[in-house]
Amino acid sequence: MDLKQGFRSPPAHFATNSIHGGRDVIPWPDGEVVTPIALTTIFRQDPDGPNRFVYGRVGNPTRAVLEGRLASIEGSKYGVAAITAVIHLLNCGDHWIVHDDLYPGVIKELRDMALKMGIETTFVDARYCDRIRAAMQPNTRLVWIEPITNPLLNLVDVEAVARVVQEKEGCVFAVDNTFLTGYFLRPLEFGATLVIYSATKYLNGHNDVTLGYVALNDDAMYEALWNIQQGAGSVPSPFECYLLLRSLKTLPIRMEKHMTNGLAVARYLQAEPHVEKVIHPGLDDYSSSALLRHQCSGYSGMVAFYLRGCAEDAHRFVTSLRVVSNADSLGGCESTAKIPACLGTSYTPEEAALRxxxxxxxxxxxxxxxxxxxxxxxxxxxxxxxxEM
Ligand SMILES: Cc1ncc(COP(=O)(O)O)c(C=O)c1O
Known part of the structure; x- marks a missing residue:
């Protein structure tokens, strides 16, 4: 059976852009086909200017090609290699609405950071638009969701949420698209203002880079994010940018293979008596198949499953794996497995179990x-x- 039956088509020219996008942002002097790593932090300044680069924190040629490439595969006007910059768009006294089904570790980071900055947070199940509408306040400035959640793979209707956010003037709609990448979902086309990535995961895909990235079309917000990035000084090194540029060349091939491997594993687990329940978008019992096909051109290699056993059994299971690593991250060539209940979270065990x-x-x-x-x-x-079963 064709795995892609009924799905959207992948974005046009994606494979070409993932290899060549942003290439001409810098006119490399010797016609280099592969982007060089420009390690310099200083640039000789022409007094008659304009000078494209001044200082490594403010701009770097390898980073500029990466930002151009990421924007080309996301179909966005701009890309900024920074993720924490987004929360700094808010001011003390603002309110934001955060999807309550984000990865518990991310929820903790967002909640702690917002608390320190005097930003009020409301957690809402973003699958229900009426709950987002009901949570809106006069000072609501941002709504943050994941289109397919971590770890439970619940799907959110991005277009429907965008419509609710647009009812509130000046409110920003941020979508963390880490699990799907622009190859399987383009949130800007469904009305998102910002698309956020942990590029550490599928975008890089080799478990050797830590990097965040934001894609957007809005000029004023681009300038604001750019200023925050420069001020905060959290910019990726040229070597990390090079590694990500290299990885992006294989993104479409990797995503397709993650999808087929993930489905094979999900089907195996579903037939396995030691497993109580499997959650995977490719299985027939996935609750949001129609929305998935409308919104996405595929899904990644994430699978969630409940073992028939207790906490100790689950611990013994993940630590007995040999090909699969018992490790935290996701989206790499190397398979990983983790018990989400053991990861850093701000939920109590009871709250976590309820979710x-x-x-x-x-x-x-x-x-x-x-x-x-x-x-x-x-x-x-x-x-x-x-x-024994
Ligand atoms: C969906 C999602 N977004 C963001 C992050 C944070 O990523 P990073 O570790 O690159 O900061 C994670 C980490 O697991 C994640 O799963």
Whole structure:
């Protein structure tokens, strides 16, 4: 069966842009085909100017090509290699609405940061637009969601939320698209103001870079983010930019393979008696299949599943894996598995359990290894650590 039946088409020219996008942002002197790593932090200044680059924190040629490439694959006018800059768009006394089903670690970071800055936060289940509308206040300046949530893979109707946010003048709609990337979902086309990424995950895909990124079309907001980035000084190094440029060349191929490997693993797990329930967008019982096909051109390699067992069983299971690493991150070539209940969170165990994050829940990022080897590894770990079924 065609896995892509009924889905949107992937964005036109995506594969070409992921290899060449932003290439001409810098006229490299010797016709370099692969973007050089410009390590210099200082640039000789022409008194008659204009001088394109002044100082490494303010701008760097390798970073400029990366920002151009990321914007080209996102279909956006601008890209800024900074994520924490977004929260600094808000002022003390502002209010923002945050999706209550974001990754618990992200919720904690956002809540702690907002508290320090005097920003009021309301957590809302963003699958229900009426709840977002009801949470709006005169001082609401930003709504932040994940279109498919981490770890439970709940899907949000981005276009419907955008309509609610647009009812409130001046309110920014930020979508963290880390799980899908612009290859599978283009939130700007559905009305988002900002698209936010942990490029550490699928965009880079090799578990060797930590980097955030924001895509947008709004001129004034671009300037504001750019100023915050320069002021805060949190800019990626030229080497990280080079690594990400290199990784983006294979993004479409990687995403397709994550999707097929993820589905193979989800189907194996669904048939496995040690597993109580599997959540995966490619399975027939996925609750939002029609919306998924309307909004996305595919899905990534994320799978969530509940083991038939207790916290200790789940712990023994993840630590018995050999091909799959018991590790925190996701979206890399290397498969990882993690028990979300054990990750840093601001939820109490009771709150987490109410949200479905119980100690027997495993989140898996299915990588690019041979799916037969991934499945064999899961199989040995399940059979060696869980009681006979
Ligand atoms: C959806 C999502 N957004 C953002 C982040 C934060 O990413 P980083 O570690 O690159 O700051 C994570 C980390 O797990 C994530 O899963």
């Amino acid at each position: 479905g994050i119980t100690p027997n829940l495993v989140r898996m990022s299915v990588g690019l290894e041979d799916p037969k080897d991934i499945i064999a590894d899961l199989d040995q770990a399940l059979k060696s650590t869980l009681t």
